[in-house]
Amino acid sequence: MSHELVAYLGVMDAGKSTLALQYHHSLGGHGVLYTSMDRSGEGVISSRIGLEHKAKEVTSDFDLYDDLAELRPPYVVVDEVQFLTAPKQINHLADAVDGLGVDVYAFGLKTDFLGRLFPASQRLIELADRVEELPVRVNCWCGARGTHNARVSGGVMAFSGDVVEVGDMDSYAVLCRRHHRAGLA
């Protein structure tokens, strides 16, 4: 039986944490949940619609392959995959699929607020058996499909700052490419 590394990458507000928890539930609940820097704090996956579940916090030096070789779970769900260390921890996930025979479902943001691929998301796209869009459409204020994350500060789109800034969702917006490129949040 062949196993898969599946990537679900998209914009903010597309329900990726909700979908990650739904997968965990639908697959029986006996797999491993990983997350990194969730908005609610360490060791938890929380979704905007109120679902919450304990998860293992992945720190930058954590060896995912060793952990999975020990746990031997039936499947793995990773949320906030964009914050993993690239390429190392994404390589661990691919190695776990091939070496341990486990399916891995990884959820995260594709690009940062400047429109660049997160290094972990890039590595995931390179290695994934499948890259899927998140099923929930998020619209730009103009009504077009929202494809880019923007950081908004005082009503104006920001073009600098720390990429990793969590728990501060009100200062983000999802825009279409045209308005992201034009800086019109």
Ligand SMILES: [Zn+2]
């Ligand atoms: Zn737009």
